[in-house]
């Protein structure tokens with residue numbers, strides 16, 4: 001039976017109001033609440049469901065980043081992942097860590113762990129890249145299941161390769177998309193306690209033969225422009241008049 005890797009990213013919590021650093025080099029992260037990327041919660045839930053249905057044997061949660069990402073891995077373990085891998089990336093390397101570097105790590109780990117499937121979130125809510133799944137699939141030369149899944153009937157998407165296709169087809173990089181794909185379970189207190197005993201291995205990118213050099217340079221980060229207040233009009237005539245005034249028609 002198969003082993004599945006799930007990528008879990010630690011991001012600024014979705015409810016936090018993002019602030020740009022005064023020097024415009026990035027956003028403020030110090031003292032800001034972080035959580036597991038919501039799409040990664042969905043990925044963990046999907047992987048754990050596959051295990052409960054006995055389609056996979058082991059769920060391994062992987063996170064790349066500094067020491068703090070171990071908390072994110074622990075959350076995945078409390079949700080039902082079996083063990084974790086912390087890929088240590090810090091300092092300058094962490095600042096420039098992007099989809100290409102993470103996908104090189106994921107691809108190397110998938111080979112090392114002899115995983116049959118890599119399940120990732122559709123996107124991380126901090127960079128909104130939506131690239132890591134696609135790049136991981138390309139690097140591994142595996143089929144990928146991504147955005148289009150939304151229109152599939154529930155349950156069909158991941159179970160099909162497992163139940164309906166030969167063993168050698170049980171390989172997919174899944175960029176799981178919809179917030180409606182499933183409802184991630186809460187980590188209950190007993191499971192949080194149990195998760196403390198589960199193992200998290202520490203790995204360095206160099207151990208995986210991955211070079212973290214980035215070719216992306218951030219020039220400047222700015223707040224999006226403030227939206228102007230809208231105007232309400234009573235009638236279609238008023239609307240047309242306003243549009244004419246604004247030179248739109």
Ligand code: AMP
Nearest residue numbers: 007008064120121123124129130131132
């Ligand atoms: P992105 O392509 O950056 O939008 O991220 C898509 C998905 O890739 C996330 O939902 C995660 O599953 C995975 N991912 C991205 N960055 C990391 C990271 N640093 N550690 C673990 N998984 C990651």
